[in-house]
Amino acid sequence: MRELPDDLVLPPGVVPDVAPEVPVTPRDAATVMLLRDGDAGVEVFLQRRVQGMAFAGGMTVFPGGGVDPRDADASIAWAGPPAEWWAERFACPPETARALVCAAVRETFEESGVLLAGPSADAVVADTSSYLEGRRALVAREVSLARFLGDEGLVLRADLLRPWANWVTPVEEPRRYDTRFFVAVLPGGQRADGWTTEAADAVWQSPSDALADWRDGRRMLMPPTRVVLSELAEFAGVSDVLVAPRAVEKIVPKVVRDGDEVRVVLP
Template sequence: MRELPDELVLPASMVPSTPTGPPVEPRDAATVVLVRDGDRGIEAFLLRRVAGMAFAGGMTVFPGGGVDPRDADTSVAWSGPAPGWWASKFACSPELAVALVCAAVRETFEESGVLLAGPSAATVVADTTPYAAARAALVARELSFARFLADEGLVLRADLLRPWANWVTPPEEPRRYDTRFFVALLPEGQKADGATTEASDAVWQRPADALADWKAGRRALMPPTWVTLTEVDELGSVGAVLDESREVSKIIPKIVRDGDVLRVVLP
């Protein structure tokens, strides 16, 4: 595991100065690194979370969020690697693997408007605007993702995702997530809009430029985002990212208090 730069610190307020009890059990979550070919090379889709949010407020992140219990619905029409394959990649049960893949696709749709699904196992929708009402209902938890796909006659395209990493929030933090990271190419014809109340702005950006913005103080990055952007930048192209063979293991950082800031130490 690479070392984090000395400049990558977090506000001391993110973690209580004294433990309030045993570590919180992490909640399962999924994050998707959307990539595309830009005019100057590979770009990633980034959201700046609204300042003041309970978790990672003001931070620049990839689309993602917690698993909804309904994401485990096995009635979903599915194309691509079977749940058992995903389970082997993320060292989890096939049941949880279904939920993680569905959460990844659902959260990406909710937060960016990008939908990794199509009318058949070999197609992807090119325009997601007809599903705007369903998107809002998904955000409001008035509709399950499985029900949405069934109502619209859509097949989840698990084959468009690639497993990337597994980050677990340090035990010192009051809100913890066991987050599986995926990568996916923006489907042809679709647009990422970032129309979510959880983000103050959204942008496609070259990883190198996002890292430069962080270094200049224009963006705040969590360690998993910094590491992922660095990895994608080093690979250099969409093809290399999608073809990357990854051995995924849990990464559980430690937090060290250093005066008014927190330093994150990777294993």
């Protein structure tokens, strides 16, 4: 595990001046680092959240969000490692693990248009433009992931995901998430877009360039994003990321106040 840099100071207002008397129970969430090979190596898909959002407004993040209770629907056609395999990696019940994987697929499709699913267990859709109405219905919560995939005759491809990390929002914050990080490769023929009301812009960028933008003040990064980008920057190509051994541990940073500055440290 990397140490967080000394100059990782949170922007004003991210953490309230007074912490809740009783820590808020974290909500399960999933986020996906979409990867592709660029001319200079690994590139990752990043979105800058809209300013003023209740959580991480203005921050550069990966696609993702909270688990919908309907994500645990056992009727979803599934290909790849079973829920029990994911449960071992993320140290949670199989029902939770299944919902996390489904949330990762759903949120990635909602926020980037990339769909990790296919007409069979060994195929993946190459063009998602025909699923635009289904995407809109998912965003509006008019349909569940199970309903969308069932109506379109699609199989969720859990084998296209890899577990990467598990970060929990510090106890000092009023909105907390127990977020599992996944990596996935952009499927051939698909494209990631910025069509989401939650993002002000979206871009493919190498991890090292994204970190340089952070150091120069052009991006704001939450501590988990900063650490994960540092990890990804060490790989020469996407194939190296996919075969890298990972031991996922639950990380709960602490908030430390230094005068007017708020820093995040690892326990």
